Amino acid sequence: MPENDRLSGCLDEINLEFVEREATPKLLMKLSIQLHLAGLSLSNTVLFLEVFGVDRVRSTVHNWVHKADLQPESSRCPNHVAVDETVIQLDGEQYWLYAAVDPNSNDLLHTKLEPTRTNVIADQFFAELREKHDVDDAIFLVDGAVPLHRACEKHGLDFRYERHGNRNSVERVFREVKRRTTSFSNCFSNTKAETAERWLRSFAFAWNQLI
Secondary structure, eight states, rough: HHHHHHHHHHTTOOOOOTTTSOSSSHHHHHHHHHHHTTTOOHHHHHEEEETTTTOOOOOHHHHHHHOOOOOOOOOOSSSEEEEEEEEEEEEEEEEEEEEEEETTTTEEEEEEESOOOHHHHHHHHHHHHHHHHOTTTEEEEEOOOHHHHHHHHHHEEEEEEEGGGGHHHHHHHHHHHHHHHHHHHHHTTTTOOOHHHHHHHHHHHHHHHHO
16 A cells, blocks of 8 residues: 555544644644654654644643544454563553564554553453454464463463564564653653553554554
8 A cells, every 4th residue: 555545544544523622723633643653752743733833732732642542443353463561661660561463464453551460461461352353263473471371372372482583573563662652751751551551552553554
Protein backbone atom coordinates (compact mmCIF):
# COMPACT_ATOMS: atom_id res chain seq x y z
CA MET A 1 0.00 0.00 0.00
CA PRO A 2 1.44 3.43 -0.93
CA GLU A 3 2.59 5.45 2.06
CA ASN A 4 0.21 8.33 1.38
CA ASP A 5 -2.73 5.87 1.38
CA ARG A 6 -1.64 4.56 4.78
CA LEU A 7 -1.42 8.09 6.17
CA SER A 8 -4.81 9.04 4.76
CA GLY A 9 -6.39 5.89 6.19
CA CYS A 10 -4.91 6.62 9.60
CA LEU A 11 -6.46 10.10 9.62
CA ASP A 12 -9.85 8.76 8.55
CA GLU A 13 -9.90 6.35 11.49
CA ILE A 14 -9.23 9.01 14.13
CA ASN A 15 -12.62 9.71 15.70
CA LEU A 16 -13.16 13.19 17.13
CA GLU A 17 -16.66 12.64 18.52
CA PHE A 18 -15.38 13.82 21.89
CA VAL A 19 -14.95 17.35 20.49
CA GLU A 20 -17.64 19.79 21.59
CA ARG A 21 -16.41 23.39 21.33
CA GLU A 22 -12.83 23.07 20.09
CA ALA A 23 -11.70 26.01 17.92
CA THR A 24 -8.88 24.04 16.28
CA PRO A 25 -9.74 22.72 12.79
CA LYS A 26 -10.39 18.99 13.00
CA LEU A 27 -7.87 18.16 10.29
CA LEU A 28 -5.11 19.84 12.33
CA MET A 29 -6.27 17.98 15.43
CA LYS A 30 -6.05 14.66 13.57
CA LEU A 31 -2.63 15.52 12.16
CA SER A 32 -1.39 16.50 15.62
CA ILE A 33 -2.61 13.23 17.13
CA GLN A 34 -1.03 11.24 14.34
CA LEU A 35 2.29 13.11 14.47
CA HIS A 36 2.60 12.67 18.21
CA LEU A 37 1.79 8.97 18.09
CA ALA A 38 4.23 8.56 15.20
CA GLY A 39 7.07 9.92 17.33
CA LEU A 40 6.88 13.71 17.53
CA SER A 41 7.15 15.10 21.05
CA LEU A 42 4.30 17.14 22.50
CA SER A 43 6.53 20.23 22.41
CA ASN A 44 7.28 19.82 18.72
CA THR A 45 3.64 19.01 17.96
CA VAL A 46 2.69 22.35 19.52
CA LEU A 47 5.29 24.03 17.30
CA PHE A 48 3.72 22.30 14.30
CA LEU A 49 0.36 23.84 15.18
CA GLU A 50 1.94 27.28 15.52
CA VAL A 51 2.96 27.10 11.84
CA PHE A 52 -0.79 27.21 11.06
CA GLY A 53 -1.45 30.03 13.51
CA VAL A 54 -2.92 27.73 16.18
CA ASP A 55 -1.70 28.38 19.73
CA ARG A 56 -2.12 25.35 21.97
CA VAL A 57 -0.29 23.99 25.03
CA ARG A 58 1.16 20.50 25.37
CA SER A 59 -1.56 19.32 27.74
CA THR A 60 -4.20 20.13 25.11
CA VAL A 61 -2.56 17.85 22.54
CA HIS A 62 -2.07 15.21 25.23
CA ASN A 63 -5.80 15.32 25.98
CA TRP A 64 -6.69 15.02 22.29
CA VAL A 65 -4.64 11.85 22.02
CA HIS A 66 -6.21 10.22 25.05
CA LYS A 67 -9.78 11.33 24.41
CA ALA A 68 -9.60 9.93 20.86
CA ASP A 69 -9.20 6.51 22.57
CA LEU A 70 -7.71 4.85 19.49
CA GLN A 71 -7.72 1.07 19.34
CA PRO A 72 -5.70 -1.30 17.16
CA GLU A 73 -7.73 -3.48 14.82
CA SER A 74 -8.92 -6.79 16.27
CA SER A 75 -9.79 -10.17 14.70
CA ARG A 76 -6.38 -10.76 13.13
CA CYS A 77 -5.42 -14.33 12.18
CA PRO A 78 -1.60 -14.52 12.22
CA ASN A 79 0.43 -17.66 11.48
CA HIS A 80 3.07 -16.75 14.06
CA VAL A 81 2.96 -14.54 17.15
CA ALA A 82 6.08 -13.21 18.86
CA VAL A 83 5.51 -12.63 22.59
CA ASP A 84 7.80 -10.97 25.09
CA GLU A 85 7.91 -8.94 28.27
CA THR A 86 10.13 -6.08 29.37
CA VAL A 87 10.50 -3.53 32.15
CA ILE A 88 9.63 0.14 31.63
CA GLN A 89 9.55 3.06 34.05
CA LEU A 90 6.19 4.67 34.81
CA ASP A 91 6.35 7.80 36.95
CA GLY A 92 9.47 6.49 38.70
CA GLU A 93 7.99 3.02 39.27
CA GLN A 94 8.91 -0.22 37.54
CA TYR A 95 6.21 -1.85 35.40
CA TRP A 96 6.18 -4.93 33.21
CA LEU A 97 5.07 -4.47 29.61
CA TYR A 98 3.77 -7.56 27.81
CA ALA A 99 3.44 -7.43 24.03
CA ALA A 100 2.39 -9.71 21.16
CA VAL A 101 3.43 -8.96 17.58
CA ASP A 102 2.71 -10.58 14.22
CA PRO A 103 6.27 -11.00 12.87
CA ASN A 104 5.04 -11.29 9.26
CA SER A 105 3.36 -7.88 9.23
CA ASN A 106 5.07 -6.33 12.30
CA ASP A 107 1.59 -5.41 13.57
CA LEU A 108 1.26 -4.95 17.32
CA LEU A 109 -1.58 -7.28 18.36
CA HIS A 110 -1.91 -6.70 22.08
CA THR A 111 -0.19 -5.05 25.07
CA LYS A 112 -0.61 -5.31 28.81
CA LEU A 113 1.02 -3.17 31.50
CA GLU A 114 1.33 -4.57 35.02
CA PRO A 115 3.26 -3.63 38.19
CA THR A 116 4.39 -7.24 38.74
CA ARG A 117 5.42 -10.30 36.72
CA THR A 118 3.55 -13.49 37.65
CA ASN A 119 2.16 -16.66 36.10
CA VAL A 120 -1.38 -15.34 36.63
CA ILE A 121 -0.68 -12.13 34.69
CA ALA A 122 0.93 -14.07 31.83
CA ASP A 123 -2.16 -16.29 31.73
CA GLN A 124 -4.43 -13.20 31.63
CA PHE A 125 -2.37 -11.71 28.82
CA PHE A 126 -2.82 -14.79 26.64
CA ALA A 127 -6.53 -14.98 27.50
CA GLU A 128 -7.02 -11.35 26.39
CA LEU A 129 -4.98 -11.97 23.23
CA ARG A 130 -7.16 -14.98 22.32
CA GLU A 131 -10.31 -12.91 22.86
CA LYS A 132 -9.09 -10.18 20.49
CA HIS A 133 -7.55 -12.31 17.73
CA ASP A 134 -7.80 -15.75 16.13
CA VAL A 135 -4.47 -17.11 17.34
CA ASP A 136 -5.27 -20.65 18.49
CA ASP A 137 -3.60 -22.18 15.41
CA ALA A 138 -0.61 -19.82 15.44
CA ILE A 139 2.90 -20.78 16.51
CA PHE A 140 4.03 -18.63 19.43
CA LEU A 141 7.65 -17.49 19.52
CA VAL A 142 8.86 -17.01 23.08
CA ASP A 143 12.16 -16.71 24.92
CA GLY A 144 13.10 -18.57 28.08
CA ALA A 145 10.56 -16.82 30.36
CA VAL A 146 8.87 -19.60 32.34
CA PRO A 147 5.54 -17.71 32.86
CA LEU A 148 5.13 -17.39 29.07
CA HIS A 149 5.80 -21.11 28.57
CA ARG A 150 3.31 -22.04 31.28
CA ALA A 151 0.66 -19.74 29.86
CA CYS A 152 1.04 -21.25 26.38
CA GLU A 153 0.72 -24.74 27.83
CA LYS A 154 -2.33 -23.80 29.88
CA HIS A 155 -4.10 -22.37 26.81
CA GLY A 156 -3.07 -25.30 24.62
CA LEU A 157 -1.03 -23.11 22.29
CA ASP A 158 1.82 -24.35 20.11
CA PHE A 159 5.04 -22.53 21.00
CA ARG A 160 8.73 -22.71 20.39
CA TYR A 161 11.78 -21.16 21.99
CA GLU A 162 13.40 -18.50 19.83
CA ARG A 163 15.74 -15.74 20.93
CA HIS A 164 16.26 -13.92 17.65
CA GLY A 165 14.88 -14.27 14.11
CA ASN A 166 11.17 -13.50 13.98
CA ARG A 167 11.16 -12.42 17.62
CA ASN A 168 13.07 -9.30 16.58
CA SER A 169 9.70 -7.77 15.63
CA VAL A 170 8.60 -7.52 19.25
CA GLU A 171 12.02 -6.19 20.25
CA ARG A 172 11.56 -3.33 17.76
CA VAL A 173 8.29 -2.44 19.46
CA PHE A 174 9.96 -2.45 22.88
CA ARG A 175 12.81 -0.26 21.64
CA GLU A 176 10.37 2.32 20.28
CA VAL A 177 8.23 2.34 23.45
CA LYS A 178 11.33 2.78 25.61
CA ARG A 179 12.64 5.52 23.30
CA ARG A 180 9.37 7.37 23.68
CA THR A 181 9.19 6.99 27.45
CA THR A 182 12.80 8.10 27.99
CA SER A 183 13.18 10.78 25.31
CA PHE A 184 9.68 12.24 25.71
CA SER A 185 9.20 12.45 29.46
CA ASN A 186 5.86 14.14 28.81
CA CYS A 187 4.46 10.76 27.76
CA PHE A 188 4.67 8.88 31.04
CA SER A 189 5.74 11.42 33.67
CA ASN A 190 3.29 11.97 36.51
CA THR A 191 0.80 9.67 34.89
CA LYS A 192 -1.32 6.79 36.12
CA ALA A 193 -1.16 3.23 34.82
CA GLU A 194 -4.61 3.59 33.22
CA THR A 195 -3.40 6.58 31.20
CA ALA A 196 -0.29 4.70 30.13
CA GLU A 197 -2.44 1.74 29.03
CA ARG A 198 -4.56 4.07 26.91
CA TRP A 199 -1.44 5.59 25.37
CA LEU A 200 -0.15 2.10 24.54
CA ARG A 201 -3.39 1.23 22.73
CA SER A 202 -3.15 4.49 20.76
CA PHE A 203 0.51 3.75 20.03
CA ALA A 204 -0.45 0.29 18.75
CA PHE A 205 -3.05 1.86 16.45
CA ALA A 206 -0.48 4.27 14.98
CA TRP A 207 2.27 1.63 14.81
CA ASN A 208 0.07 -0.70 12.77
CA GLN A 209 -0.97 2.12 10.44
CA LEU A 210 2.45 3.60 9.82
CA ILE A 211 5.00 0.77 9.88
